[in-house]
Amino acid sequence: MANSTSGDSVVDRVVRVIEAFPEGVTSLQLTELADRAGIPLSSAHRLVRQLSEHGLLDLGAGGTVRLGLRLWELVNRNSPTLALRQAAMPFMEDIQQVLNQNVNLAVLDGWEALFVERLSRRGSVANRARIAGRMPVHISSAGLALMSHQSREVQAEYLEHFQDPSGKVTADVVRHFLAEAAQQGYAQLAGVVDPDTWGIAVPVVNGKRRTVAALGVVVPLAEMRLQALVPALQTAARGIGRHLAD
Amino acid sequence: MANSTSGDSVVDRVVRVIEAFPEGVTSLQLTELADRAGIPLSSAHRLVRQLSEHGLLDLGAGGTVRLGLRLWELVNRNSPTLALRQAAMPFMEDIQQVLNQNVNLAVLDGWEALFVERLSRRGSVANRARIAGRMPVHISSAGLALMSHQSREVQAEYLEHFQDPSGKVTADVVRHFLAEAAQQGYAQLAGVVDPDTWGIAVPVVNGKRRTVAALGVVVPLAEMRLQALVPALQTAARGIGRHLAD
């Protein structure tokens, strides 16, 4: 499956073109895109033009390439997390109003928490969890809440391959965190992501007793209202779970 | 550019596969997908498998096809509307808090308003404008706000091709609406989308004086507080515009 001398198929290249955009970058010059995707300029040009004819990309005058509005629309309409987000939104809004803090919703993808929805409140503490952002399992309360409710096999594999780039955390520490989170029914991390913030997250369990998401808040370190936060989160998480089909 | 007997290229087919999912449907059987995309089963199978190897699709056991989490992530991270949404979010939250109503943000795509962000409040009236949803220009306040600030050429072309499927609205009526919206600086529609709701939207203008979005609210028909709503929206829209680079 590779017509090109470099040995990749058209599909490979389409994927690489879409992946070529660095995080947060919405626009790229054709030459740079070709460079990043590792595709000869003329081939990249042809490919981009084809994709933009279908609206998946947007090839502007002067070779400016953006992702297409149509692609954004299609993906968001039919996203695999659509049902989850729809079920969760009302409850997230409740949490935001009652606790007056940042709320976020994450799913586990690989060994990272992928944030699929977020409500932030002006004036509340900084929230690093951007929508479509990722955080490693071991330094996010959402990640810990998710991983602590996975099967023994998944957890074992995760811990086996665990490695902290910064070298500050060992697998044993993470094991301890996970055990604690599993036992308590929620995960918390103080001052890890941001020195002055505190993250708390609880698992969202669907009808088949599978943990499909984590519902979390980020609050100022000063506000130690664990007694108030955790029950509210757990109640909301149960509500979300009840509204999930699978 | 077509190896297939049907005369479409690999790119065409990739696009059709992604487009094959009906609105709101997150999962499709392989056979149905092949059918909808108009691709022979064996070819569809091969294509889907390739895409799922890259994470753009998710081919589950038994031929269940979903859009990939990775695709959602990539598109949302690098979405062309990213800057707009980031600039708008704080202001939308302000509006939501102050007016205590549904807030939404739309861009013009073709002759429809495409809703790119939305904040709904529990207890507030129903809001038809789903994220990544579309509404025709002539029956949405956001659409009217956007179109009324387009160039004469665009408006002329729109009105020329205008046709209401329901036949209730004529081009002249729309022309009147647009003129009114342009003159007033905001667009409003009462009871059109939903009999008991009222939509108001104002244009968001960027540094280059181009109207790039519409900021709107949906309120109960009873609450006729135009005097309070419009200035608040216009202030927020100005704030958003100031924060937009281009």
Next chain:
DNA sequence: ACACGTTCTACCATTGAATGGAAGGTATCG
């Protein structure tokens, strides 16, 4: 328990679509 329908998956000889270097066009800069 059996036969039938349905759907997924794998195979492989044929064929024409995809490839990318080269050349032409256009804008920007010192």
Next chain:
DNA sequence: CGATACCTTCCATTCAATGGTAGAACGTGT
């Protein structure tokens, strides 16, 4: 005004993509 950098088009060559066919794996009704 030459030089550089970028976008765009062209076209002969070649090997990846194609899809009919057949088999495997279910599920379902009799």
